[in-house]
Amino acid sequence: MTLLLAAINWHSVTFLFFALVACAFAVAVVATSNVVRMAFYLTLSLGATSGLFFLAGAPFVGAMQLMIYVGGTLVLLIFGVMLTAQARFISMKTSGGEWVMAAVLGASLLGLLVATGFSIESWRKPRADLAAVTLADGQTSTPIGMALTGVRVDKLSEPSAARRHGMSGYLFPFVIISMHLLVVLIGAGYMARTKRVGSRMALERAAPATPRIRRRSFAVAGGLISGIVVNLALAIACFAWWLRPPAAAASGNSLLGQIQILLEPASGWLWPVLGGLFAANVLLLVIVYLWQSWAVIGLVAIPLAQAAAIANAGLGNVPAVAFAVLALAPVVLLIVLMCSGPRPTMWEQMD
Amino acid sequence: MNPFTEPITVSHYLAAGAVLFVAGAICMATKRNALGVLMGIELVLNGANLNFVAFGSKFLRTDTLGLDGELIALFVIVLAAAEAAVALAIALNFYNNHTTIDVDQADELKG
Numbered sequence: 001m002t003l004l005l006a007a008i009n010w011h012s013v014t015f016l017f018f019a020l021v022a023c024a025f026a027v028a029v030v031a032t033s034n035v036v037r038m039a040f041y042l043t044l045s046l047g048a049t050s051g052l053f054f055l056a057g058a059p060f061v062g063a064m065q066l067m068i069y070v071g072g073t074l075v076l077l078i079f080g081v082m083l084t085a086q087a088r089f090i091s092m093k094t095s096g097g098e099w100v101m102a103a104v105l106g107a108s109l110l111g112l113l114v115a116t117g118f119s120i121e122s123w124r125k126p127r128a129d130l131a132a133v134t135l136a137d138g139q140t141s142t143p144i145g146m147a148l149t150g151v152r153v154d155k156l157s158e159p160s161a162a163r164r165h166g167m168s169g170y171l172f173p174f175v176i177i178s179m180h181l182l183v184v185l186i187g188a189g190y191m192a193r194t195k196r197v198g199s200r201m202a203l204e205r206a207a208p209a210t211p212r213i214r215r216r217s218f219a220v221a222g223g224l225i226s227g228i229v230v231n232l233a234l235a236i237a238c239f240a241w242w243l244r245p246p247a248a249a250a251s252g253n254s255l256l257g258q259i260q261i262l263l264e265p266a267s268g269w270l271w272p273v274l275g276g277l278f279a280a281n282v283l284l285l286v287i288v289y290l291w292q293s294w295a296v297i298g299l300v301a302i303p304l305a306q307a308a309a310i311a312n313a314g315l316g317n318v319p320a321v322a323f324a325v326l327a328l329a330p331v332v333l334l335i336v337l338m339c340s341g342p343r344p345t346m347w348e349q350m351d
Numbered sequence: 352m353n354p355f356t357e358p359i360t361v362s363h364y365l366a367a368g369a370v371l372f373v374a375g376a377i378c379m380a381t382k383r384n385a386l387g388v389l390m391g392i393e394l395v396l397n398g399a400n401l402n403f404v405a406f407g408s409k410f411l412r413t414d415t416l417g418l419d420g421e422l423i424a425l426f427v428i429v430l431a432a433a434e435a436a437v438a439l440a441i442a443l444n445f446y447n448n449h450t451t452i453d454v455d456q457a458d459e460l461k462g
Contacts, residue, residue, distance in 0.1 A: 008355050011410075015359045019367040026374035026394055035384050042390050049371070049397050053424075056364065056408040061400075061424045068428050073393065073435045080386050080439045084452045092383040092453065102377045110373045117365030126358035127413055137409045143418055144425070154418045170422055177429055184433040192440035 015055055022048035034091045039078050046070050057138040148174045226329040233323070234278060238271055270313040277306050296335055303327035361412055364405030372398030385442040385452050389435060396431045400424045 025045035029038050046069045053062035118124060127133070143154040150171035284298045307324035311317050375394025382388050405411060407420020446452050 009358055012357055012359050013355055015363065016354060019363070023367060023370040023374075026371050029390060029394065030374050030378045030381070035386055038387055038390055042393065045371070045394070046397060049401060052364070052367065052401060053404050055359075056404050057410040058404045058408065058421045058424070061404055061421050061428075064425055064428055065400075068432050069393070069397075073432050076435055076439055077386060077389060077393075080389075080442060083443060084386070084446050089384060089452050092387075094381045094383065098381050102381045105380075106373045106377045109376065110369055113369035113372065114366050117369060118362045120362075122412065122414070123361040123365065126360045127409075127411060129413070130358070130410070133409050140418060140421060144421060147418055147422055152418070170426075173426060177426060181429065181433055184437055188436040188440040191437075192443045 011055070015052070018048045018051035018055060021045070022052065033093050035081050036085070036090065039074065039081050042077070043070060043074050046074065057133075058140065059138060060141040060144055224330075226326055226333075230323070230327045230330075231278075233326075234274065238275065270309060270315075273309050274306055277302050277309070296331065299331045299334070300328065303331070359411065361405050361408075364401055364408075364411070368398040368401035368405070370398075371395075371401065383453050383455055385445070385454050385457075386439075388454060389438050389442070392438075393431060393435065396427055400427050403427070 022045050025041045025048070028041040029045065032038055032041065046065065050062045050065035050070065053059075053065055140154075143152075146153045147169050148171065150169035152169050281299065281302045284302070303324050306327065307320040310323055311320035371394055375391045375396075375398060378391030378394060379388050380391075382391060403416075403420045403424045405420075407416040407418065407424075409415055442452060445457060449456065
């Protein structure tokens with residue numbers, strides 16, 4: 001038992017404790033949707049981070065972390081939470097789809113960062129002559145103060161001439177950050193002051209309800225049917241073009257062969273062009289769905305471009321016009337849907 | 352690989368900083384409360400600070416950033432405090448004018 005205790009590296013144990021507390025409460029900040037609890041978890045996470053700073057031999061930074069972050073910034077945040085703490089803002093849920101997206105992105109980012117952190121050989125090895133480091137190496141507050149006034153006492157014994165180059169110190173950033181803090185102080189005080197008349201009027205006004213999109217069933221159904229027909233035609237034509245060489249010998253026995261004969265006069269460049277335009281169409285549809293109404297212009301332009309491509313490729317004008325009509329139908333219905341909704345669109349605002 | 356007996360390296364600090372950073376980034380992206388977004392920013396800055404201090408620490412490597420790491424961490428802390436003050440003032444102003452703190456509703460400047 002005593003042997004087991006002697007083998008324990010207390011530096012590592014303390015690090016594990018602080019790191020686990022910091023990381024666990026950081027994840028808890030993300031996981032909870034209650035803003036008051038978020039503030040509390042953030043306090044614990046930042047406090048544990050200051051413990052990590054102390055452990056890395058930076059006691060001055062750790063103390064500043066406790067005083068400025070935990071003592072100042074977080075108190076500010078908690079005041080903000082209290083000033084805006086109405087029942088409907090205390091707990092704001094995030095939708096499930098966003099959670100899935102965030103989990104995927106976060107996991108990949110975390111994997112990348114951790115893999116990078118462990119990829120360099122010299123980062124993975126602990127310092128060999130750890131006994132040579134004394135406690136005096138951790139007392140950095142005097143050198144930090146000297147560096148802020150422009151004298152780097154820690155670099156006087158630097159043997160490398162290239163590193164001695166950075167001995168000019170941090171006087172200029174220090175002055176700039178002082179002015180920055182003064183400006184921020186005045187600006188924040190100016191912005192956050194109470195404007196009595198305006199704020200009372202605004203508070204009496206009810207918060208705007210989220211716009212509800214009125215559904216017009218014929219527009220939705222018509223758009224869906226037309227879109228399905230157009231996409232089916234595109235898919236069948238592309239599939240037939242993809243299978244072209246073997247079935248050209250079959251010469252019209254099957255339905256697929258007949259479609260291929262129908263498509264025979266078309267030039268080879270048509271299908272990549274149609275495919276690219278179709279992808280652009282889908283992208284624009286997503287943009288329109290997120291209420292960037294201007295993208296409807298693109299949705300009108302793309303079927304016209306597709307029809308022009310079909311007409312130029314030697315398939316004849318009739319299929320081109322039919323395709324354009326079918327492809328434009330959902331766009332027209334979409335415009336009808338947008339203009340009839342309660343939300344003011346671009347066109348209504350122009351009226 | 353007993354974690355209680357292995358000495359601590361820079362990589363361990365980087366891993367802890369990465370967790371803080373990712374948690375902050377997700378917090379910024381998913382929270383609808385403006386104050387929640389602010390807390391995410393604080394977490395991200397803390398993760399970066401942890402890396403700076405770890406690279407500057409003489410207890411972890413022979414060849415370190417030296418005092419520069421700690422100084423940059425100090426500047427980041429001060430700038431984070433200033434940023435939090437301004438952002439909080441903006442959030443309170445927005446709340447006064449719109450009676451909401453939902454960032455999804457702050458779309459008046461949208462074209």
